[in-house]
Amino acid sequence: MEGALRRTLNLSQPDDIYNAIVDAHKGLSDEEGRVFDARLILLLVNHIGDEAVIREALTAAAAAP
Numbered sequence: 001m002e003g004a005l006r007r008t009l010n011l012s013q014p015d016d017i018y019n020a021i022v023d024a025h026k027g028l029s030d031e032e033g034r035v036f037d038a039r040l041i042l043l044l045v046n047h048i049g050d051e052a053v054i055r056e057a058l059t060a061a062a063a064a065p
Helices: 014-025 030-048 051-063
Strands: none
């Protein structure tokens, strides 16, 4: 395992990133939004490249309230 899932804030401008994600969905249907999300997730998973971290993130996301 290369590293553990980082759970502390790691963005200098998190609101800007959130707004960019929201803006990217503007004009998309629900289905197009889900396809966009899937593509974004796969791109980020590939960028992370650490299977242990990705699996830890999957577990954390499934356990979230």
